[in-house]
Amino acid sequence: MANGVETIQRATEPVPRRPHSDSGWADRLFRSTLRGGGFLVLLVMSLVGGFLAYRAWEALSEAGTSFLTTETWEPDVGEFGIAAVITGTAMIAAVAIAIAVPLALGTALYISEYAPPRLRRTLVSLVDLMAAVPSVVYGLWGLFFLQGEIVGLARWISTYFGWFPPFDVTGADPRDPLATATVYTASTFIAGLVVALMVAPIICSIMREVFSQTPVGEREGALALGATRWGVISSVVLPFGRGGMIGGTMLGLGRALGETIGVYMIISPVFDIQWHVLQTGGNSVSALIALRYGEATSFGMSALMAAGLALFVVTLIVNFAASSIVARSRSGAESDS
Amino acid sequence: MGTITEHRTPAGHVAPTPRPPEERRRLGTLRATDVYAAVGAALAALSITFLLFTRFTGFTGGLGFAATAYALFLGLYTLLVSLEEDGPAVRDRVASVIVHSLAALTLAALVFVVLYTLLEGREALGNLNFFTEDLVAAGPLDPITVGGIRHAVVGTLVEITIALLITVPTGLVCAVFLNEVPGRLARFVRTIVEAMTALPSIVAGLFVYATAILALGLEKSALAAGLALSVMMLPIIIRSADVVLRLVPGTLREAAYATGAPRWRTVWHVVLPTARSGLTTAVILGTARGIGETSPVLLTAGYATDTNTDPLHGAMTSLPLAAFQLVRSPEPAYIARGFGAAAVLMALVLLLFVLARIIGGRGPGQLSRRQEHRRVAGSARDLRRIESRRAGPTNGPGAPGKPARSHP
Missing domain, CATH: 1.10.3720.10 (MetI-like)
Incomplete structure (x- = not known):
């Protein structure tokens, strides 16, 4: 630690000493081992990134800018692009975040502000545990339980709010009582719901962490000025935790963008831009990779690499933005979320 | 909010006095009227929804019932509270209800996801062969009592x-x-x-x-x-x-x-x-x-x-x-x-x-009682060793030294 060194130096002020410049061969060996470990990790990580970029380049240079605008995925005939899948990914993530954030915010506020102290620790553990539940469990639940139950809601939304384009479902006739419900299944909406439940605990635990760091003095200041409990929340806790809220949401977004299995199990893949959230069919980059890796030729593989790289770049930007927002906010100064 | 954060005066204006570690105060005060309002609103909402669904309209579906009842509950509760309280207090109550219900919904949904898996899995988990066999012998139509994971x-x-x-x-x-x-x-x-x-x-x-x-x-x-x-x-x-x-x-x-x-x-x-x-x-x-x-x-x-x-x-x-x-x-x-x-x-x-x-469960440096005991015993042993060595060849300068504690 630089701190330790400085303190020692200051303590022996008259003759400045550098205690660690050379303290024996064992120490030198130790430090070079550590440095080697660091280099190894660096090597592995840059190998992953570099290899992805290298293999993706083949496909990218072939496709050029049409990679961003083509919707179909037929790399072997030269017709491929991520327009459909990246839009699908973004839409699933948007649905997930729109649902997860209010739920997570409410839960985080409840745990940090309303729950009795004895219950608080249990709830914190519960939420942390839920963040560790494997995604295949959420996927199973979505496929076998949620899908059947939610069709009614999807139909209701599309019937009464179908004038809003994303909620429109083509081919559905609400007046026909015998109409099949399959136009509402395997949709972006249902996949988004499943992903929402997956990311809600992650978002919640970051928000709770930040809320619980609100200075007690400021809370009590607000209370002393006559604020109600909601007054304290809205004038102290939420402004203090704003950075953490945004950062937590973005970290959740990063997870939602990269989620594979939950989406792959639910969605029925289409290679068009599917704006109708409630309608069957959708896609995501990770589902595309899971679907097509097995049959891919060498060029198909590098096209998939390009898609994976595009997804990685997006999640990378989201994550870095999140951590810089968290770190710059007042509340994030001491938390490592 | 600016007004509140400005409480933190720069050091020097006010002589800082050493304060005990801050602890949050409990704000829980529940009055009887709060409970009456909540229970009354809930009962009224349920009744109205029930009437709507069975008598007045053709609404169906469990989800719709719950959503309608909840919306009615919120409205009625706001109404009941606003009979007695003024603006900020009403907002406080309504916000509290919303936060509670969001939390309940989230936690219930998450717990349900896990319970659903366990519940659906119990048929397989009940058979011992599920843990002791693999799936080689299990044909597509074999019952659950054959083959496992x-x-x-x-x-x-x-x-x-x-x-x-x-x-x-x-x-x-x-x-x-x-x-x-x-x-x-x-x-x-x-x-x-x-x-x-x-x-x-x-x-x-x-x-x-x-x-x-x-x-x-x-x-x-x-x-x-x-x-x-x-x-x-x-x-x-x-x-x-x-x-x-x-x-x-x-x-x-x-x-x-x-x-x-x-x-x-x-x-x-x-x-x-x-x-x-x-x-x-x-x-x-x-x-x-x-x-x-x-x-x-x-x-x-x-x-x-x-x-x-x-x-x-x-x-x-x-x-x-x-x-x-x-x-x-x-x-x-x-x-x-x-x-x-x-x-x-x-x-x-x-x-x-x-x-x-x-x-x-503990932060670094925080020890359980047994660990602490072990540390204290260890450092006492070290001390004895050092002192016995010192007492051996030469009699060093007389400071006996206090028993060293490893760390707090």
Whole structure:
């Protein structure tokens, strides 16, 4: 630690000493081992990134800018692009975040502000545990339980709010009582719901962490000025935790963008831009990779690499933005979320 | 809010007095009228919804019933409260109701997801053969009493062991590097590690599939799956270990340096033991993440129904992959087995999580009573040894020294 060194130096002020410049061969060996470990990790990580970029380049240079605008995925005939899948990914993530954030915010506020102290620790553990539940469990639940139950809601939304384009479902006739419900299944909406439940605990635990760091003095200041409990929340806790809220949401977004299995199990893949959230069919980059890796030729593989790289770049930007927002906010100064 | 944050006057204006550690005050006061308002609104909302659904309109459906009842409840509750209270208090009550219901909804949904899996899996879990057999002998139409997921349990253990053998040494060395050899390189490595936590797990799988399997000619095997899991888990473990190591009090390190200990001794005897519980937690939670990950394994491990213990050859199935593949079958017995596999996986994750809580419940440097006892006994022993040595050859300068306590 630089701190330790400085303190020692200051303590022996008259003759400045550098205690660690050379303290024996064992120490030198130790430090070079550590440095080697660091280099190894660096090597592995840059190998992953570099290899992805290298293999993706083949496909990218072939496709050029049409990679961003083509919707179909037929790399072997030269017709491929991520327009459909990246839009699908973004839409699933948007649905997930729109649902997860209010739920997570409410839960985080409840745990940090309303729950009795004895219950608080249990709830914190519960939420942390839920963040560790494997995604295949959420996927199973979505496929076998949620899908059947939610069709009614999807139909209701599309019937009464179908004038809003994303909620429109083509081919559905609400007046026909015998109409099949399959136009509402395997949709972006249902996949988004499943992903929402997956990311809600992650978002919640970051928000709770930040809320619980609100200075007690400021809370009590607000209370002393006559604020109600909601007054304290809205004038102290939420402004203090704003950075953490945004950062937590973005970290959740990063997870939602990269989620594979939950989406792959639910969605029925289409290679068009599917704006109708409630309608069957959708896609995501990770589902595309899971679907097509097995049959891919060498060029198909590098096209998939390009898609994976595009997804990685997006999640990378989201994550870095999140951590810089968290770190710059007042509340994030001491938390490592 | 500006008005409130300005309370923090710069030091110097007001003489700062030493304050005891701040503790939050309980704000719980529940009056009888609050309860009446809530219960009354709930009853009225239920009744009106019931009337709406059975008498007045043609509404149907459980979800619709709940939503209508909730909306009515909110409206009625606001009305009842506003009869007695003024603006801010009404807002407070309504906000409280909304926060409570959001939390209840979220927690109930999350708990239900887990319970649903366990419930659906109980049919498979009730049979002993589910744990002792694999699926080789089970034909598509065989009942649940034939075949099990032994192969997947074995596969999970083999794959996660490989991943841990790779990630734990590398991850811990790298985390110690980040903390003990600060500098430009460490900062750079930290940034890269942070970037890699954003790597979607399927891309990690794709990377190993393209390098180890397609380019290097490795079979789809446990080794490839372990590699894919390692690529995914390494940044997670490094990051959380880094955070834990950063929490080791600087005073402990300084004390070690002050005794003249070289760096490696300081790390080995002070930093790592102090952070031991936190590091264990970091590794366990990383394991829990890795064990449940399906997508890297999907690309690299292949799918098999026989028990395979050879990590180098042949496909090997892990629990999440088994759950994922089994439920794609139309046969109810296979779906039940899939849920059973997911339930076993859940139980494993739960076990790891509880383990992490037990080990890592404390911050670094905080000891359990037994650990503290051991430390005190150890330092007393050291003291006796030192004093006996001192008493032996020469009689040193007379200060006997107090019994040293290791640390608070």
